[in-house]
Amino acid sequence: MQAASSCDLKFRSTNPTAKTARFSHSLPKRVSVQCGYRSESFSFPNGVSVSRADWQSSCAILSSKVDSLEDPGGLASKIAVVNGHSNGSVNLGLVPVEKTSGKLAPVQPLTITDLSPAPLHGSSLRVAYQGVPGAYSEAAAGKAYPNCEAIPCDQFDVAFQAVELWIADRAVLPVENSLGGSIHRNYDLLLRHRLHIVGEVQIPVHHCLLALPGVRTDCVSRVISHPQALAQTESSLDRLTPRAAREAFHDTAAAAEYIAANNLHDTAAVASARAAELYNLQILADGIQDDPGNVTRFLMLAREPIIPRTDRPFKTSIVFAAQEHKGTSVLFKVLSAFAFRNISLTKIESRPHHNRPLRVVGDGSFGTAKNFEYMFYVDFEASMAEARAQNALAEVQEYTSFLRVLGSYPMDMTPWSMSPTEDA
Ligand SMILES: O=C(O)C(=O)C[C@]1(C(=O)O)C=C[C@@H](O)C=C1
Numbered sequence: 001m002q003a004a005s006s007c008d009l010k011f012r013s014t015n016p017t018a019k020t021a022r023f024s025h026s027l028p029k030r031v032s033v034q035c036g037y038r039s040e041s042f043s044f045p046n047g048v049s050v051s052r053a054d055w056q057s058s059c060a061i062l063s064s065k066v067d068s069l070e071d072p073g074g075l076a077s078k079i080a081v082v083n084g085h086s087n088g089s090v091n092l093g094l095v096p097v098e099k100t101s102g103k104l105a106p107v108q109p110l111t112i113t114d115l116s117p118a119p120l121h122g123s124s125l126r127v128a129y130q131g132v133p134g135a136y137s138e139a140a141a142g143k144a145y146p147n148c149e150a151i152p153c154d155q156f157d158v159a160f161q162a163v164e165l166w167i168a169d170r171a172v173l174p175v176e177n178s179l180g181g182s183i184h185r186n187y188d189l190l191l192r193h194r195l196h197i198v199g200e201v202q203i204p205v206h207h208c209l210l211a212l213p214g215v216r217t218d219c220v221s222r223v224i225s226h227p228q229a230l231a232q233t234e235s236s237l238d239r240l241t242p243r244a245a246r247e248a249f250h251d252t253a254a255a256a257e258y259i260a261a262n263n264l265h266d267t268a269a270v271a272s273a274r275a276a277e278l279y280n281l282q283i284l285a286d287g288i289q290d291d292p293g294n295v296t297r298f299l300m301l302a303r304e305p306i307i308p309r310t311d312r313p314f315k316t317s318i319v320f321a322a323q324e325h326k327g328t329s330v331l332f333k334v335l336s337a338f339a340f341r342n343i344s345l346t347k348i349e350s351r352p353h354h355n356r357p358l359r360v361v362g363d364g365s366f367g368t369a370k371n372f373e374y375m376f377y378v379d380f381e382a383s384m385a386e387a388r389a390q391n392a393l394a395e396v397q398e399y400t401s402f403l404r405v406l407g408s409y410p411m412d413m414t415p416w417s418m419s420p421t422e423d424a
Pocket residue numbers: 130131134135136137138174177183205226228229250251252253296
């Protein structure tokens with residue numbers, strides 16, 4: 001366990017192409033938060049509603065066995081810290097923000113407004129996403145929270161921290177793509193942080209090949225993009241740019257921005273049509289995803305859970321670790337707890353068990369086997385307000401050493417369409 005030591009909040013300009021005046025005034029600054037801490041749950045001083053208490057007590061059965069991932073230097077102390085009430089060793093070092101005028105703004109301390117709870121009415125919700133404007137994650141934030149203020153972050157971890165530190169009200173982060181598979185980093189971060197899943201959005205991802213105006217496809221010797229986007233366009237790139245090297249970039253739109261900012265005539269990016277517009281690039285090829293129905297699923301994260309309901313389709317996400325001495329059939333038993341109650345599973349993912357990654361087995365007569373230990377993430381189609389879901393989890397708890405409900409939230413029921421998103 002490590003206590004908080006220092007915390008730097010940096011607001012970075014993400015607009016190296018500021019000469020394109022059309023956007024230099026409107027692009028938000030990207031948040032980059034560097035903190036040596038892990039979060040923990042936070043109790044709100046003004047209490048919670050009765051119905052929320054009901055929800056929490058219905059889940060109490062689960063919390064009783066939740067593994068401790070506590071952190072003495074956690075969120076509550078961070079909030080005191082950023083309010084200026086805590087130890088003097090904390091360096092809030094806000095990097096001066098570049099204004100559109102080109103002048104540097106004075107260093108601004110966080111104010112009480114930066115730390116206020118999510119606005120209920122009137123002002124827009126601040127939604128953290130990973131990437132720069134034009135990224136698919138920005139489009140997902142817009143679908144999840146129309147009219148929100150989208151806050152670009154340079155890493156997934158930063159988006160989590162932006163919510164924990166009350167810089168943002170929500171985060172919207174990708175967890176899986178229909179072609180590229182799971183985004184493992186976000187599964188790991190869900191466990192390390194204490195945010196709650198409050199919703200999901202799925203967006204069709206419609207990729208384009210972008211380059212500087214005048215560049216021909218046969219002159220492209222390098223294609224840069226997010227690794228997921230490169231994976232989703234593999235066959236198209238083999239056909240369009242067979243000799244070009246492929247290089248990973250932080251996000252699709254950042255790749256487009258990089259080409260524009262550095263005037264790269266030999267490089268193309270896989271990104272959205274909106275990125276082409278934002279960074280003044282031409283579209284060499286449109287719709288280059290290898291499957292026309294390419295969809296990415298994003299989770300909406302908040303500091304507080306929502307109250308589960310039964311009047312519309314809900315999904316619940318859990319993570320668990322098997323009890324060590326329960327034999328080899330634990331996974332089968334857990335899954336059958338859902339099957340016997342007619343609860344459909346929509347996703348199962350395993351990740352290394354970071355606290356206990358290996359189990360050595362065998363009596364030594366033939367040596368010892370080293371079995372890997374896992375955390376299992378399961379999504380199932382039921383609301384935690386339903387008795388069958390509560391009973392299933394009560395049973396699952398018997399076979400597990402660790403169990404956490406990550407969230408119970410409405411399913412994205414948007415009618416199926418393969419056309420590109422309006423924003424992307
Ligand atoms: O790079 C982006 O534009 C992102 O929003 C990230 C991301 C991802 O992490 O999978 C999101 C959707 C697409 O699947 C490709 C990339």
